[in-house]
Structures are given as structure tokens and as C-alpha cells.
Amino acid sequence: MSELSFFLGCIAPNRYPGIEKATKIVMEELGVHLKELKGASCCPAPGVFRSFDKITWLALASRNVVLSEEMGVDLLTVCNGCFGSLVDANNQLKEDQDLRAEVNKILAEVGHEFKGTIRVRHIMEYLYDDVGVEKVKESIKYPVDLKIAVHYGCHLIKPSKERHLGSIENPTFFDELVEATGATSVMYKDKNACCGAGGGVRTSSLETALKLARAKIEHAQAAGVDCIVDACPFCHLQMDVGQTEIEKKFGDVFNMPIVHYSQLLGLGMGYTPQELGIDMNYVKNDEFIAKIEKIGGGN
Amino acid sequence: MSDTDMKVIKTSDLDLAFREEIMKEHGAEKLSMCFNCTGCTAGCTMAEHEPNYNIRQLLRMANLGMREELLNHPYLWNCTTCYKCQERCPQGVHNVDILLKIRTMAVHSGIMLDKHRKVAQLMANTGHAVPINDDNKEKRKKLGMGELPETVHKYPDALEEVHKIVRITGFDKLTEAQS
Structure with a gap:
């Protein structure tokens, strides 16, 4: 069985808990076990928080990614906004060593380090690429x-x-x-x-x-x-x-x-x-x- | 300001360093390559519903160095960041990345909408832009789930990490309500 961490974000758990529950059920049925990503925060939302202050956005987004790195699994989201924040932050910090050093200085203060070891996945592209349409059909x-x-x-x-x-x-x-x-x-x-x-x-x-x-x-x-x-x-x-x-x-x-x-x-x-x-x-x-x-x- | 408003722009009032400052940002390097074809605005979903929002004009103002007009522009915050224009730009200009940089410059100049200050503070305080409420605690229980999700809502130490990060970056002060 494959394992991923489940990044909840804000709106699924706090406004539409049915989406959170349904995701756990259907992924388990498809042979994908979702582990709780304990202590994750807002992604934070890409359009607003990235607009306000890029370093804060990167530090908080990378903290969420790092929680999954520490579990040794890729991260799954069911939200386009969270995907936008976390994929973009993950990619930027994997590519830009100066930016990574700047963000890691902040993360060190809270006991974490971004290492760039995992992928951020959205449920739709994960189902399409890794599970496959045929397996979904069979379920x-x-x-x-x-x-x-x-x-x-x-x-x-x-x-x-x-x-x-x-x-x-x-x-x-x-x-x-x-x-x-x-x-x-x-x-x-x-x-x-x-x-x-x-x-x-x-x-x-x-x-x-x-x-x-x-x-x-x-x-x-x-x-x-x-x-x-x-x-x-x-x-x-x-x-x-x-x-x-x-x-x-x-x-x-x-x-x-x-x-x-x-x-x-x-x-x-x-x-x-x-x-x-x-x-x-x-x-x-x-x-x-x-x-x-x-x-x-x-x- | 709409395209039809006529106004004299004096070159002596323009701030060319503004454009250079924007172009230093990763992703914003191609700002000066915009040749005003208007493909961005023509396909803009927001412009269809709010014609005063004109991304081409905002980029033109950036290229001309109209710092003050742009940072205070009433439609600077109308972009939903759908990225359609950025994908379609024949010059490969990253319109949305550039707009986000201009917004950041506005916020760091103290220009921020009250509603955005509120949501920023909500996130800085609770760790969620949309925190849980009683209605949804009930819904969670009814679905057989824990009343609180496995997020910062349930783990005070994790929330303290978020608090510490926003203190270090100065985000809490940057976005605090103005008296």
C-alpha cells in the first residue's frame, strides 16, 4: 500500500469536513494510505499571503512541506490553492539555494530544516498519473x-x-x-x-x-x-x-x-x-x- | 483610471528605478519585454466582469515607472491569479508574478486593504485563514470525525511555531490594523 501525508489546509477541515472524510475513504479503497500531517497550518493561500510578504509565505509553506519530509512521504492536497502554494514554494526552494538558506534560517528557529526531499501532489494528478484511470474505473x-x-x-x-x-x-x-x-x-x-x-x-x-x-x-x-x-x-x-x-x-x-x-x-x-x-x-x-x-x- | 481617461504624464515624474526594482524579482525579469499587444486583457476573466481592471495597463504603468499611481491603484487587487494571461503572453512575460511583486511593494509601503489586514491577522493568530467554528465542529462530529482537525488547531506547540515564524519575519507587525 502506498503512503502519503494528507495536507488538510483550511476550508476542507473547517468548512467542508465531508471532503476530508471522503478523501480518506476513497484513497484507502484505492490502496493509498493517508497519514495525518499533524500540526500543519494554512498553506498559506498563494494570492493573498504571497502578495503580502514573500518570505513569510515561503517560510510557512515550507514548514508544511518539511512536516511531510520529516515523515518521509510525499504530501497530498485536495485543494488547488494549497497545491499552488506548496508546489511553488517547494520548487522555488529546491531550485534557489540563496532563498533556501534564507528560509532555513527562519525554520531553524522552530527546529526544522527544508531539505527538498519530497514531492507535493494534488489528488487529481496523483490519481491520473500514479493510480491510473483504469484502477479508478475498477473501484x-x-x-x-x-x-x-x-x-x-x-x-x-x-x-x-x-x-x-x-x-x-x-x-x-x-x-x-x-x-x-x-x-x-x-x-x-x-x-x-x-x-x-x-x-x-x-x-x-x-x-x-x-x-x-x-x-x-x-x-x-x-x-x-x-x-x-x-x-x-x-x-x-x-x-x-x-x-x-x-x-x-x-x-x-x-x-x-x-x-x-x-x-x-x-x-x-x-x-x-x-x-x-x-x-x-x-x-x-x-x-x-x-x-x-x-x-x-x-x- | 480607465483607458479613456486622458492625463498628461510628465517624464520628470516617472521613477525608472521602480521598473528595475520589480525586475530583480525571480520571475519578473521579462517585464520590459511587454510590447502592449493586449492579449492579456482581451482574455482576462476578471476584465469581462470588471472592465476597469486592465492588466495590460498596470504592466504599462510599471514599465513607465509610475510607482505611486500603481501602488495606490484602485484595481491592483482585482487579479484572482488565474494565470490565464501569463500562460498566453506571446512574450513570455510573467504578468501574475509581476503583479504579486507590485502588491508586495504596496504592502511594504503601508498600503493595504483593511479586509486583507483582517485575514492576515486571522492567519497569524490562529494558523488558519479560515479557522474552525461551532457549526463545523458539529458537522465533523456528525460525520464521526474528531471535533478539531489534525492541524495547528489541535496542537498548541505547532501553533506556537507559526506564531514564532510570523514574529521573526515581522508579518504580524506588517499586517496589523492601523489605528
Whole structure:
């Protein structure tokens, strides 16, 4: 069985614990044991904290990476934002010896040292490259008969100089993993557009951020999907909590279910929406929950 | 400021050292290679919804050395860092990396939005930009999980490491609320 450390970040454990739980369940089913990364902090969020002070961002990000180095395993994240921070920090410190020396001086004060011995992995690219689409397909006991709008998000694939995940204009790996569950990935307008949350925009200009989310959800709805599937708790929050805010600010009601890929996979493996926390979304859509309850045999 | 606002820019007011300062940053070296093709702004998702946000114009201002105007620019913080423009730039200019450097220069000049100060302090104090709350402790329990995640929330010694790091780097002071 492969082992990885599980970097939780902020939003999964503190706003969508179902994503955390679903990830542990599905990875174990796939033969990947996730070890707790005890004492990890915020990644810290790439757009804001890196904007404020690069050395603080690097020191805190590398501390998280180092905790996994000390366990001797690669680190797994289920969040695009955390992936952005940790991959970029890990790569920069592996490549730039001066920067590494500067950061290590700070880490030494708290008893750590960055050595550059591990890789930072995102669940989607880990599943695609290391587990494989075929094995994911074999793990599905109950095909998920849903029409899905795939939301890649931004920092999973960009900046590509740090990622190497193929085309950033027309990526396909996420769609392949969604279709491995038996679902259909439906094309929709501006599929690769940003959800609007990143870069500190959700914090500083909520209304503007919501305009981007609204466009995203409108386009998905126009394509007739059952739900949007993402691989980032921050996009997840922006599109789920965002819908309650969009209703208040603009009056639009979508009732669009937002599902993390770990939760989708869990459905196909036979777990209930309640076990996976899908029913804990801020947008309540009973019709959707009733529909996905039938996937595992309809009891 | 939008593209249609006409304003005389005096060369004597420009600060050419500003551009050099930005270009010292790893990843920002190609700033001067921008030839204003506007491919960045044309494809910008933010610009579609907020036309006053114009990344091409911000880079032009950086190249001209318009330090004060740029550090105080009302739309400097509108980029969601989606990196689409950076990927598409035919000159290989790292637009987003450059913008982040300019933001850092603004913050270090004492120019920071109150809402960003608040989230920075929240992270510096709790170790999380989005800390746990009662509602989610309940959700965790209902899912059969521990009330607190295995993060700094559960390990006070780990949180102390975060506190120590933000003290050493001066981040706590840099982002503290202004009186």
C-alpha cells in the first residue's frame, strides 16, 4: 500500500469536513494510505499571503512541506490553492539555494530544516498519473449516472511552468477521471474560467468575485448538468456559499449542487451522500440528494 | 483610471528605478519585454466582469515607472491569479508574478486593504485563514470525525511555531490594523 501525508489546509477541515472524510475513504479503497500531517497550518493561500510578504509565505509553506519530509512521504492536497502554494514554494526552494538558506534560517528557529526531499501532489494528478484511470474505473461498484460540469479551477494546472499537466487551454485528465465513475462530463461555456475567489478578491471585493461565480454556474446550468464537480474546497465554497450570497445580492437562484471529486468517487464506491457529507452543502437541493441516494442500490 | 481617461504624464515624474526594482524579482525579469499587444486583457476573466481592471495597463504603468499611481491603484487587487494571461503572453512575460511583486511593494509601503489586514491577522493568530467554528465542529462530529482537525488547531506547540515564524519575519507587525 502506498503512503502519503494528507495536507488538510483550511476550508476542507473547517468548512467542508465531508471532503476530508471522503478523501480518506476513497484513497484507502484505492490502496493509498493517508497519514495525518499533524500540526500543519494554512498553506498559506498563494494570492493573498504571497502578495503580502514573500518570505513569510515561503517560510510557512515550507514548514508544511518539511512536516511531510520529516515523515518521509510525499504530501497530498485536495485543494488547488494549497497545491499552488506548496508546489511553488517547494520548487522555488529546491531550485534557489540563496532563498533556501534564507528560509532555513527562519525554520531553524522552530527546529526544522527544508531539505527538498519530497514531492507535493494534488489528488487529481496523483490519481491520473500514479493510480491510473483504469484502477479508478475498477473501484466503481455503482456507476454514477450523472451529467457533470467539470471545474478544473486555476492553480491545479497553472502556472504550467511549475505543473506539466498537459494543455492548459483544453485539459482532459479531470474529465477522464470523472467519466471513470460512470458519469458524463458535459461541455459548457467558458469551462476553464476562474470561479472568482482567488487572489484575495473574495475577501476584498465580494460582489465582483460573485459575478465570476455567477457566470460559471449560469453556464453550467445552461448545459443541463446535475451538478458541478471541483477539486478545490475554495472554489467549492465560492460556488456553494457563493450561491447564497448571489441570491441576496443579485436575486438569482440556481440550487446548483457542488461536489468535490473525492465525494463523487465515494458515491461510485457505494457510500451514501450523508457519509460523504454531500448533504452538508450550504445550498440545499433535496431532489439531487434523493437522486444520488439511489446510486448505491436505492435502499 | 480607465483607458479613456486622458492625463498628461510628465517624464520628470516617472521613477525608472521602480521598473528595475520589480525586475530583480525571480520571475519578473521579462517585464520590459511587454510590447502592449493586449492579449492579456482581451482574455482576462476578471476584465469581462470588471472592465476597469486592465492588466495590460498596470504592466504599462510599471514599465513607465509610475510607482505611486500603481501602488495606490484602485484595481491592483482585482487579479484572482488565474494565470490565464501569463500562460498566453506571446512574450513570455510573467504578468501574475509581476503583479504579486507590485502588491508586495504596496504592502511594504503601508498600503493595504483593511479586509486583507483582517485575514492576515486571522492567519497569524490562529494558523488558519479560515479557522474552525461551532457549526463545523458539529458537522465533523456528525460525520464521526474528531471535533478539531489534525492541524495547528489541535496542537498548541505547532501553533506556537507559526506564531514564532510570523514574529521573526515581522508579518504580524506588517499586517496589523492601523489605528
